[in-house]
Amino acid sequence: MSKKRVKRQLIIDAAIEVFSRNGFQNSTISEIAQKANVAEGTIYQYFTNKEDLFFSIPIDKTKQFYKELELHLQGIHGAMNKIRKFVWYYLYHLQENPEYARALMLEMRVNRNFANTRAFGAYRPLTQKILEIIEEGQGEGVIRKDINIYMIRHLILGLLEHILTRWLLKGEKGDLLAQYKEAVELLSQGIRLPEKGG
Amino acid sequence: MSKKRVKRQLIIDAAIEVFSRNGFQNSTISEIAQKANVAEGTIYQYFTNKEDLFFSIPIDKTKQFYKELELHLQGIHGAMNKIRKFVWYYLYHLQENPEYARALMLEMRVNRNFANTRAFGAYRPLTQKILEIIEEGQGEGVIRKDINIYMIRHLILGLLEHILTRWLLKGEKGDLLAQYKEAVELLSQGIRLPEKGG
Amino acid sequence: MSKKRVKRQLIIDAAIEVFSRNGFQNSTISEIAQKANVAEGTIYQYFTNKEDLFFSIPIDKTKQFYKELELHLQGIHGAMNKIRKFVWYYLYHLQENPEYARALMLEMRVNRNFANTRAFGAYRPLTQKILEIIEEGQGEGVIRKDINIYMIRHLILGLLEHILTRWLLKGEKGDLLAQYKEAVELLSQGIRLPEKGG
Amino acid sequence: MSKKRVKRQLIIDAAIEVFSRNGFQNSTISEIAQKANVAEGTIYQYFTNKEDLFFSIPIDKTKQFYKELELHLQGIHGAMNKIRKFVWYYLYHLQENPEYARALMLEMRVNRNFANTRAFGAYRPLTQKILEIIEEGQGEGVIRKDINIYMIRHLILGLLEHILTRWLLKGEKGDLLAQYKEAVELLSQGIRLPEKGG
DNA sequence: AATGAATGAGAATTCATTCAT
DNA sequence: AATGAATGAATTCTCATTCAT
Numbered sequence: 001m002s003k004k005r006v007k008r009q010l011i012i013d014a015a016i017e018v019f020s021r022n023g024f025q026n027s028t029i030s031e032i033a034q035k036a037n038v039a040e041g042t043i044y045q046y047f048t049n050k051e052d053l054f055f056s057i058p059i060d061k062t063k064q065f066y067k068e069l070e071l072h073l074q075g076i077h078g079a080m081n082k083i084r085k086f087v088w089y090y091l092y093h094l095q096e097n098p099e100y101a102r103a104l105m106l107e108m109r110v111n112r113n114f115a116n117t118r119a120f121g122a123y124r125p126l127t128q129k130i131l132e133i134i135e136e137g138q139g140e141g142v143i144r145k146d147i148n149i150y151m152i153r154h155l156i157l158g159l160l161e162h163i164l165t166r167w168l169l170k171g172e173k174g175d176l177l178a179q180y181k182e183a184v185e186l187l188s189q190g191i192r193l194p195e196k197g198g
Numbered sequence: 199m200s201k202k203r204v205k206r207q208l209i210i211d212a213a214i215e216v217f218s219r220n221g222f223q224n225s226t227i228s229e230i231a232q233k234a235n236v237a238e239g240t241i242y243q244y245f246t247n248k249e250d251l252f253f254s255i256p257i258d259k260t261k262q263f264y265k266e267l268e269l270h271l272q273g274i275h276g277a278m279n280k281i282r283k284f285v286w287y288y289l290y291h292l293q294e295n296p297e298y299a300r301a302l303m304l305e306m307r308v309n310r311n312f313a314n315t316r317a318f319g320a321y322r323p324l325t326q327k328i329l330e331i332i333e334e335g336q337g338e339g340v341i342r343k344d345i346n347i348y349m350i351r352h353l354i355l356g357l358l359e360h361i362l363t364r365w366l367l368k369g370e371k372g373d374l375l376a377q378y379k380e381a382v383e384l385l386s387q388g389i390r391l392p393e394k395g396g
Numbered sequence: 397m398s399k400k401r402v403k404r405q406l407i408i409d410a411a412i413e414v415f416s417r418n419g420f421q422n423s424t425i426s427e428i429a430q431k432a433n434v435a436e437g438t439i440y441q442y443f444t445n446k447e448d449l450f451f452s453i454p455i456d457k458t459k460q461f462y463k464e465l466e467l468h469l470q471g472i473h474g475a476m477n478k479i480r481k482f483v484w485y486y487l488y489h490l491q492e493n494p495e496y497a498r499a500l501m502l503e504m505r506v507n508r509n510f511a512n513t514r515a516f517g518a519y520r521p522l523t524q525k526i527l528e529i530i531e532e533g534q535g536e537g538v539i540r541k542d543i544n545i546y547m548i549r550h551l552i553l554g555l556l557e558h559i560l561t562r563w564l565l566k567g568e569k570g571d572l573l574a575q576y577k578e579a580v581e582l583l584s585q586g587i588r589l590p591e592k593g594g
Numbered sequence: 595m596s597k598k599r600v601k602r603q604l605i606i607d608a609a610i611e612v613f614s615r616n617g618f619q620n621s622t623i624s625e626i627a628q629k630a631n632v633a634e635g636t637i638y639q640y641f642t643n644k645e646d647l648f649f650s651i652p653i654d655k656t657k658q659f660y661k662e663l664e665l666h667l668q669g670i671h672g673a674m675n676k677i678r679k680f681v682w683y684y685l686y687h688l689q690e691n692p693e694y695a696r697a698l699m700l701e702m703r704v705n706r707n708f709a710n711t712r713a714f715g716a717y718r719p720l721t722q723k724i725l726e727i728i729e730e731g732q733g734e735g736v737i738r739k740d741i742n743i744y745m746i747r748h749l750i751l752g753l754l755e756h757i758l759t760r761w762l763l764k765g766e767k768g769d770l771l772a773q774y775k776e777a778v779e780l781l782s783q784g785i786r787l788p789e790k791g792g
Numbered sequence: 793a794a795t796g797a798a799t800g801a802g803a804a805t806t807c808a809t810t811c812a813t
Numbered sequence: 814a815a816t817g818a819a820t821g822a823a824t825t826c827t828c829a830t831t832c833a834t
Contacts, residue, residue, distance in 0.1 A: 110303070151377065157360055158357040158358070162352045166352070182345050186350065187353075189342075190385065
C-alpha cells in the first residue's frame with residue numbers, strides 16, 4: 001500500500017471510531033484528526049468534506065464485506081444453504097465490527113442523502129447478490145415464485161437489520177449469533193415453496 | 199381542549215413537519231416557531247429543550263396510533279387475522295402520515311437516546327400488543343411455538359420497517375399498501391405452524 | 397402594616413435571599429416570585445424593574461440598621477467608645493444577616509450605579525454619623541486632627557469591609573466577632589491623638 | 595514574544611478595556627473581539643470561555659505588578675519604609691491603570707469564584723509579601739506584636755481598597771496619590787509598636 | 793504534502809417585561 | 814390587584830473549512 005493509501009486508511013479508521021461513537025453530527029473533524037494523528041487540514045487533502053469522509057467508510061467496508069462473503073459462499077450449493085450462510089456471515093461480521101455496525105445502521109442507512117452517494121453504489125453488488133440467490137432458489141424450486149423477489153429480500157434484510165438495531169440500541173449486550181438459527185429457520189419457512197399438499 | 203393544550207399541539211404539529219423534512223439536527227427552533235406562529239421563547243414554555251420537543255412527538259402519535267389500532271382490531275377473531283390487520287393498519291397509518299413516518303423511521307428509531315426517553319415508554323403498549331397476538335396464535339395452534347416470540351416480532355416489525363424505510367428514502371413514490379398482501383402472505387407462511395405431514 | 401406593605405416586604409425578603417445567593421445578574425425574577433409566592437407580574441406592581449427591586453433592599457435594611465445603631469449608642473460617652481460600639485455592631489449585624497451582607501458587600505457596594513441610587517442616599521446618614529463621631533473625638537482631644545476626617549473614616553470602613561469580604565468569600569466560616577477586639581485596638585491606636593511626648 | 599503570545603496579549607488588552615468599562619456580565623465577546631481585531635472564534639482558541647478570559651487578566655497583571663514592586667523595594671531598608679513604598683506604589687500603579695483597577699476592584703475582587711481561580715493563586719505572592727514585611731517590622735521592633743499579622747494586613751489593604759473603590763465609583767476624579775501621605779501616616783501610627791511609657 | 797491558526801456563520805436558550813384576562 | 818402566558822432580543826460558544834507558511 002502506498003504511503004498515501006496508508007494515511008487515508010488511518011483517517012478512515014479514526015473516522016469509523018469517532019462517527020460510530022458520536023454519530024455524524026456530533027463528531028468533529030478535530031477529534032478524528034487527533035485520533036488519526038494528523039492535522040485537521042490534512043483530512044481535507046484526502047476528502048472533500050466531512051460528509052465525503054463519512055460516506056467513504058461504507059465504500060471500503062462494503063467492498064471488503066462483499067469480497068469475504070463471496071469466499072464464504074464458495075463451494076456452497078443450494079440457495080437455501082447460501083441464504084443461511086449469508087445470514088450467518090452478516091451477523092457475524094457486524095458483531096465483530098460493532099462500531100462500524102453502529103455507523104451503518106444508525107447513521108448511514110437512514111441518511112437522507114445515502115441513496116445519492118457513492119456509498120449507495122458500493123452497496124449495490126451486495127443487494128444484487130441476494131436477489132440472485134433468491135432467483136436461484138426459485139429456479140431450484142425451493143423458493144416460492146408467487147412473491148416478488150424484492151419483497152423476499154425485504155423480509156431477509158428487514159429481519160437482520162431489526163435484530164441488529166435492537167442489539168445496538170440496547171448496548172450490544174449478548175451474543176448476536178445466538179439468534180442466528182431461529183432467524184434462519186423463520187426466514188426459510190417464510191420464503192420456501194410450500195410442498196405440494198402442504 | 200384547553201387553550202394551552204391547543205397551543206402545545208400547534209407546536210408539535212409544526213415540529214413534525216420541520217423535523218421530518220430536515221431531520222433533528224438540521225431543524226431549527228426558529229423555523230418550528232415560525233411554522234407554529236409562536237415566538238421562539240414560547241416553545242420553551244411547553245418543552246424543556248429541542249430534544250424534549252422532538253421526543254414529545256411520538257408520545258402523542260403513538261398513543262393515538264395505539265388507540266385507533268385497538269378500534270380496528272375490534273371484532274376480529276384469530277391471531278392471523280389480527281396480524282393481517284396490524285400490518286395493514288401500520289402501513290396505512292404511516293402512509294397517511296408520511297412526515298411523521300419519516301421522523302419516526304429516520305430519526306427517532308435510530309436515536310441513541312431513544313431507549314431512555316419517555317417516547318420509548320409510549321411505544322411499549324404497541325410492541326406488547328404484538329407479543330400478545332403472537333401468543334394468542336400459539337394458543338390457537340396456528341403459530342409455531344418452537345420459535346422465540348421476540349424473534350417472530352422481529353420478523354414482522356423488521357419487514358414493515360424495511361419496506362417503510364425504503365419507501366421513504368426513495369421519495370415516497372408509489373402505494374405502500376400495494377405491498378400489503380405480499381407482505382402478509384410472506385409473514386404468515388413464515389410464522390405459521392407447519393401442518394402435520396407438511 | 398397594610399396588606400400592600402406586607403406583600404412588598406415578602407417580595408423584598410425573597411429578593412434578599414435570591415440575590416445574595418446568586419448575585420444580581422444570575423438571579424431571576426421568576427425565582428424571586430416563586431420564593432415570595434406571588435406571580436412574576438405582581439413584582440412589577442411593586443417595583444419598576446429588577447434593578448429597582450435590587451436597590452430597594454439596602455434602603456430598608458440600612459434604615460433599620462441605622463435606627464438600631466442609634467439605640468446601641470444611647471448612653472455611651474466618648475468618641476472612642478462610640479467607635480468601638482460601631483465596629484462591634486457593624487460586625488455583629490452583618491454576621492447575623494449573612495445573606496444581606498453578601499448582597500451588600502459583593503453586589504451593591506461595587507455596583508456602578510450605586511452612587512446614583514436612592515440606596516446610596518439611605519446610606520448617607522450612616523456615613524455621616526461616623527464623621528460626627530470622629531469630629532466629636534477631635535473635639536474631645538482624643539482623635540488626631542492633622543488627618544482628614546474622611547481618611548479616618550476610610551480606615552475604619554476599609555478595615556471592616558475588608559474583614560467582611562474575606563469572611564464572605566471564604567464561605568462565612570468562623571466567628572466574625574472574634575476579630576472585633578483586635579480590629580478596634582488597631583483602629584484606636586491608628587487614629588488616636590498621640591499623647592504629648594509619646 | 596512569539597506570534598501567539600502577541601495575539602493573546604492583544605485579546606487580553608481588549609478584554610481589560612471592555613470588562614472594565616461594562617463589567618463582566620455586560621461585556622460581550624463580540625465587542626472584545628472587535629476591539630482586538632480578531633474573529634470571535636479566535637478568542638476561543640486562546641481562552642476556554644468568557645470567564646477564563648476574564649480571570650486571565652489579573653494573572654498577567656498581578657505578576658507584572660509584583661515584579662515591579664520588587665524593583666521598587668530594592669535598596670529600601672526598614673519595614674516601615676517598605677510599607678510606605680508599597681502603599682505608594684499600589685496607589686500609583688492603579689491610578690496609572692484605572693481600567694484595570696476598575697476591573698480588579700469592582701469585578702474580580704468580589705467575584706464568588708475568585709477564590710477558586712488561578713487568578714487568586716497569582717495574587718498570593720503579593721499578599722505573602724506584605725506579611726513578610728510586617729514580620730520583618732516586628733523583628734525590628736517597630737511593629738506591634740500583640741496583633742495578628744493578618745489583621746494588620748487587613749488594615750493596610752482595607753484602607754487602600756476603600757480609597758480606591760471610592761475613587762472609582764466617584765468617576766476617578768482627583769489625584770489618588772494626594773491621599774498617599776495621610777494614608778501612610780494613619781497606617782504607620784496604627785500598627786507601630788507604641789514606645790515605652792507612651 | 794502537511795500544518796494548525798483563523799475564521800465567522802449559525803443556533804439554542806434565557807429571561808425581563810408586558811398585557812389581556 | 815393579581816396573574817402567568819407570551820414575547821423576542823440578545824449572547825455564548827461550536828466547528829467545518831480555508832489558506833498562508
